[in-house]
Amino acid sequence: MLSPSSSLRRARALLGTMVEIKATGADQVLSAAVDAAFAEIERVQRLMSFHDPGSDVSLLNRFAYKRVVKVDPMTWAVLARAHEIAKVSGGAFDVTVAPQLVKWGLLPAADGAADLEVKQDGYRRIELLEDCVRFREPAQLDLGGIAKGYAVDRAARALEEHGIRDYVINAGGDLRVGATAEAIHVRHPACPQRLIPVGMLRAAAIATSADYFTRKKVGGRRVHAIVAPSDGRPATPHASVSVVAAECMTADALTKVTALRGERAVSVLARFDAEGILIDYRGVRRLNSSLRSTASSSGVDAERALP
Amino acid sequence: MNRHAPWVWLPVAAISTSVYATTYLSVEQAQQTIFPGATFTQAFVALTDDQKREIERRSGVEVSNKEVRLWKVGGVGYFIVDEVIGKHEFITYAIGLNADGSVKQIEIMVYRESYGYEVRNAAWRRQFVGKTTGDAVSLNQDIRNISGATLSSRHVADGVRRVLATYVVALK
Numbered sequence: 203m204l205s206p207s208s209s210l211r212r213a214r215a216l217l218g219t220m221v222e223i224k225a226t227g228a229d230q231v232l233s234a235a236v237d238a239a240f241a242e243i244e245r246v247q248r249l250m251s252f253h254d255p256g257s258d259v260s261l262l263n264r265f266a267y268k269r270v271v272k273v274d275p276m277t278w279a280v281l282a283r284a285h286e287i288a289k290v291s292g293g294a295f296d297v298t299v300a301p302q303l304v305k306w307g308l309l310p311a312a313d314g315a316a317d318l319e320v321k322q323d324g325y326r327r328i329e330l331l332e333d334c335v336r337f338r339e340p341a342q343l344d345l346g347g348i349a350k351g352y353a354v355d356r357a358a359r360a361l362e363e364h365g366i367r368d369y370v371i372n373a374g375g376d377l378r379v380g381a382t383a384e385a386i387h388v389r390h391p392a393c394p395q396r397l398i399p400v401g402m403l404r405a406a407a408i409a410t411s412a413d414y415f416t417r418k419k420v421g422g423r424r425v426h427a428i429v430a431p432s433d434g435r436p437a438t439p440h441a442s443v444s445v446v447a448a449e450c451m452t453a454d455a456l457t458k459v460t461a462l463r464g465e466r467a468v469s470v471l472a473r474f475d476a477e478g479i480l481i482d483y484r485g486v487r488r489l490n491s492s493l494r495s496t497a498s499s500s501g502v503d504a505e506r507a508l509p
Numbered sequence: 510m511n512r513h514a515p516w517v518w519l520p521v522a523a524i525s526t527s528v529y530a531t532t533y534l535s536v537e538q539a540q541q542t543i544f545p546g547a548t549f550t551q552a553f554v555a556l557t558d559d560q561k562r563e564i565e566r567r568s569g570v571e572v573s574n575k576e577v578r579l580w581k582v583g584g585v586g587y588f589i590v591d592e593v594i595g596k597h598e599f600i601t602y603a604i605g606l607n608a609d610g611s612v613k614q615i616e617i618m619v620y621r622e623s624y625g626y627e628v629r630n631a632a633w634r635r636q637f638v639g640k641t642t643g644d645a646v647s648l649n650q651d652i653r654n655i656s657g658a659t660l661s662s663r664h665v666a667d668g669v670r671r672v673l674a675t676y677v678v679a680l681k
Contacts, residue, residue: 215666377656389657400656406515446516
């Protein structure tokens, strides 16, 4: 006989945003499962926060150029994936662009960070050794473009380890869906209160990058949190980029690649078995899409939602 | 992408919305989540002007409501329900304090977001005041899977700083 099951929805302020977990499963494990999922997210936050002086990221930024620094296996796993995506994308994803974000006031200033250079293939300054990390040259590491997705993946794993298969975890747009399909919406990039439906997602993750909440003007120029590593310039504004992938960590990082490369990101997306959704004044475009016959229906609906 | 086939084809309607609300926990549910099995005694605390100024000085956050929604928790701490208003968000959250005033747990109870004139409009804001979660406004409750950022947690962090200053100034 099946045990009684119900649904639980909880939200906490974590990762600089609001994290919501919705889970359905057996009554006797549900609450413990959701607590365990939040605990995993808190753990990732403690390890990978740019703001927390005790995080692995802060320790690396302070000491890794001077000596080899031992990091938590979770931090190492994120750095390894970041390195892989950086390599495949020809440096479009780069965890060393923090100094530019500090200069624009989008990240708090750390000692000397703003003086550091943002350069093409800057990520190569970071060397991964066995459970340790070293910076070959001075660098400022920020995992803000990938750690949120990883936190969502860890939370999903915690739920699954408790036998929960139906869930949605949404960390400010980095979203992962369990075994049951869920309708997913993306905000209109020029008008964020309008929601554009992008489809029903199942057993996958979606992440979205857009500039509507981070953009500001610095020296008369519009800037936001997605920076081209090649020249430190912001990516094209007023666009929303979503990426669907099996893991939220991958989806999160690939949004930055797609924001910078646009339609040229398709080969990188294909390498990670991912799909891109670009929304701008031209409408909705899907890259490396698995939606075969549906482009003419959901795609057209979505375009109609644009002004 | 075919390996994962993550999309399920179903027609979905386009949505234009300016208000979105979700209730996560009622007061009673939040109490039992943070202090399971404890007994709660509501205390009515109204801050004086001096206390308000001192809390603002200590926390750097404006006190907009001089009434503190406080419960004493059978010798183990305090339970407080607080609200923060961001540019687009209106968040009700519960904070459990240990007997020494340290934070035990924070849970978001109600999250609402809206855009444009509504947030600044006092009449619109008033419709939420004094409501219990039982009659919370819940427009478009079924729209919840939004992939796109919000900036809520900074406001919650400000609120928590203000609550902790309130503890030191008025409750300790």
